[in-house]
Amino acid sequence: MNTLTLLDAINAALAWELAHDDNVVLFGEDIGKNGGVFRATLGLQERFGEQRVLDAPLAETQIAGMAIGMAAQGLRPVCEIQFAGFMYSTFDHLINHAARLRHRTRGRLSCPMVLRTPVGGGIHAPEHHGESPEAWLAHTPGLKVVSPSSPARAYGLLLAAIRDPDPVIFLEPTRLYRLLKEPVADNGEALPLGAAFTLREGCDVTLVSWGASVLETLQAAEQLAEQGVSAEVIDVASLKPLDMPTILASVAKTGRCVIVHEAARQCGVGAEIAANLASEGLMSLLAPVERVTGFDTPLPLARLEDEYLPSVARILAAVERVRAY
Amino acid sequence: MIPIAEFRVPYTRFLDAHGHLASPPPDFQPHDLLPVYRAMALTRAFDAKAVALQRTGQLRTYPSSLGQEAVTVGLASVMRAEDVLLPTYRETGAMLWRGVRMQELLLYWSGDERGSDFAGPREDFPIAVPIASQCGHAVGVGFAFQYRRQPRVAVVTLGDGATSKGDFYEAMNTAGAWRLPVVFVVTNNQWAISLPARKQTAAATFAQKAIAAGIPGEQCDGNDILAVRDCIGRALERARVGDGPSLIECVTYRLSDHTTADDARRYRAQDEVSAAWALEPLARLRHFLVDQKLWSKQDEETLLADNQAAVSAAAADYLATPPQALSTLFDYLYAELPADLAAQRQQLLTERGQA
Numbered sequence A: 001m002n003t004l005t006l007l008d009a010i011n012a013a014l015a016w017e018l019a020h021d022d023n024v025v026l027f028g029e030d031i032g033k034n035g036g037v038f039r040a041t042l043g044l045q046e047r048f049g050e051q052r053v054l055d056a057p058l059a060e061t062q063i064a065g066m067a068i069g070m071a072a073q074g075l076r077p078v079c080e081i082q083f084a085g086f087m088y089s090t091f092d093h094l095i096n097h098a099a100r101l102r103h104r105t106r107g108r109l110s111c112p113m114v115l116r117t118p119v120g121g122g123i124h125a126p127e128h129h130g131e132s133p134e135a136w137l138a139h140t141p142g143l144k145v146v147s148p149s150s151p152a153r154a155y156g157l158l159l160a161a162i163r164d165p166d167p168v169i170f171l172e173p174t175r176l177y178r179l180l181k182e183p184v185a186d187n188g189e190a191l192p193l194g195a196a197f198t199l200r201e202g203c204d205v206t207l208v209s210w211g212a213s214v215l216e217t218l219q220a221a222e223q224l225a226e227q228g229v230s231a232e233v234i235d236v237a238s239l240k241p242l243d244m245p246t247i248l249a250s251v252a253k254t255g256r257c258v259i260v261h262e263a264a265r266q267c268g269v270g271a272e273i274a275a276n277l278a279s280e281g282l283m284s285l286l287a288p289v290e291r292v293t294g295f296d297t298p299l300p301l302a303r304l305e306d307e308y309l310p311s312v313a314r315i316l317a318a319v320e321r322v323r324a325y
Numbered sequence B: 001m002i003p004i005a006e007f008r009v010p011y012t013r014f015l016d017a018h019g020h021l022a023s024p025p026p027d028f029q030p031h032d033l034l035p036v037y038r039a040m041a042l043t044r045a046f047d048a049k050a051v052a053l054q055r056t057g058q059l060r061t062y063p064s065s066l067g068q069e070a071v072t073v074g075l076a077s078v079m080r081a082e083d084v085l086l087p088t089y090r091e092t093g094a095m096l097w098r099g100v101r102m103q104e105l106l107l108y109w110s111g112d113e114r115g116s117d118f119a120g121p122r123e124d125f126p127i128a129v130p131i132a133s134q135c136g137h138a139v140g141v142g143f144a145f146q147y148r149r150q151p152r153v154a155v156v157t158l159g160d161g162a163t164s165k166g167d168f169y170e171a172m173n174t175a176g177a178w179r180l181p182v183v184f185v186v187t188n189n190q191w192a193i194s195l196p197a198r199k200q201t202a203a204a205t206f207a208q209k210a211i212a213a214g215i216p217g218e219q220c221d222g223n224d225i226l227a228v229r230d231c232i233g234r235a236l237e238r239a240r241v242g243d244g245p246s247l248i249e250c251v252t253y254r255l256s257d258h259t260t261a262d263d264a265r266r267y268r269a270q271d272e273v274s275a276a277w278a279l280e281p282l283a284r285l286r287h288f289l290v291d292q293k294l295w296s297k298q299d300e301e302t303l304l305a306d307n308q309a310a311v312s313a314a315a316a317d318y319l320a321t322p323p324q325a326l327s328t329l330f331d332y333l334y335a336e337l338p339a340d341l342a343a344q345r346q347q348l349l350t351e352r353g354q355a
């Protein structure tokens, strides 16, 4: 088994699927010779040719639009948007078409496309390069939304996304691209979409997170363990559909829940999880559900960026509050 | 078959690559070019300083305009102060000409929002990072000028890559339909990160993209400051007197990496870059000025020294700028801060011991 970064794992999953399914076509800005600005598609054009790995003109609306056309034709388009901040112009296509092509045609046509894009802050990139758009997407009926937080999950979930019969938005946490390495079996085995991953078992409090924030959440759990507090850590991974049974079962055990996400708080996916806990898990809750999130402001530019992101200290403070309740 | 419509795309160049002037533009006064030359040289010095600051960890990602100085300074030099510029991220020369200070630009590229709150020109737009989005705004600015019957022009800049975005076509079309005072300047530096212009479009020129919008489209040698000033100057005049929008394509070359985060050697041949150096705008203009006896070796040495001093002083100023207050995360989001946000603001300040 090779030890891969999250970027390597994405590259490996794309390569696997290109090699095993002729219908898979990759396109996006600078993904060919340059291998993408983060190098997620490094070497793929060279290996699979310009017919299957294409540099698209600079036009995100068009990238999403043609993915829909290809998908309706039975291809498996995997498009890349260079940064999530530049995907907003794709929303017309994602919301009006990709998400409802199957529904509108009563199953006659469908849209098995994948849109990959780097998300999140913490790399001190320029303006609009650190967006966390998952809530906009998870709000859209008909889409699936996934965000991996480790190389192995990136590999397995991306394979699942490409093989899925419906449109999947695949949000890759930029901050984790090169940060973590782990052994990943490059064997073409997918992980299930719509399932959360319990990364650490515990009985005192449930910590729920996804994407890059899983990192700080795990660090917080580690520190809590040193203080004798046993935290269960769940990586939601699939933001739509949401695996509430796993979260509810955990909270039934711990009675306390802290949700951690980088996106702004209001109407974030954390609110959806909290609402579900209130309606389905009220009797197991021993304390109000806490959210540790970005503020309801745009992500600040580099100088103040770190003030915005959920930190281990903020997570620990929230755990303190739910335990003291 | 008979042609139902015919179009042409004019091309303008006055100074050849060696700085020889074949025939001058109308009303040409060579000494008008001295401040322009100085500004182009300052832009180059600033770019070099910014890249050096980035390389030493004192600045974040920076997009150099190396090789494009004639376009960026040229377009600003024919605008009026009361016109409005809607720039991309590679318009350092234009922004400096219009009065943005070097330390303000450095602040922006260090990841400090105050860099977009430049002391002047107050109505110019901040740098647009989402490609081509500024085109739509320019139409709105042009509309406001027309609505108030002001003889002002909105000048929007974009790259060759940006012309692939719908925003650009939508903006040109609307500006054309309403005859708005807007000038679209396409800086064709022949690359959009790793994509060469010939793979961006099947069109022979970017200027011809104006034709379908029913507005004039012209191409010029973007390394010839005379051509840039002439074409954009005429477009500004048309717009100012109510003759509507134009598109000017300036053909130049991105001599630098896309940004400091890019390594262009991965995707383009060194030969091509070397060949482009032979066409660069600054030496071309200098040769002309020297030929005209308007510029000497001594002038050049003084200018280089002055520019070095100016960019170093600006860098020192920038580095000495105290950080923004934490509360600025919230303070400018709304005219009046809603109560829930005020609570978040308080939470942050308390957490950081600043309450």
Ligand SMILES: Cc1ncc(C[n+]2csc(CCOP(=O)(O)OP(=O)(O)O)c2C)c(N)n1
Binding pocket: A029, A058, A060, A082, A086, B090, B129, B130, B131, B132, B158, B159, B160, B161, B162, B163, B189, B191, B192, B193, B254, B258
């Ligand atoms: C909508 C959007 N998509 C993608 C990007 C990422 N990006 C930044 S610059 C660039 C290339 C732009 O090329 P061009 O318009 O030719 O301008 P140049 O950089 O050459 O000045 C890309 C793809 C972006 N900033 N905005």
Ligand SMILES: [Mg+2]
Binding pocket: B159, B160, B161, B187, B188, B189, B190, B191, B192, B193
């Ligand atoms: Mg370009």
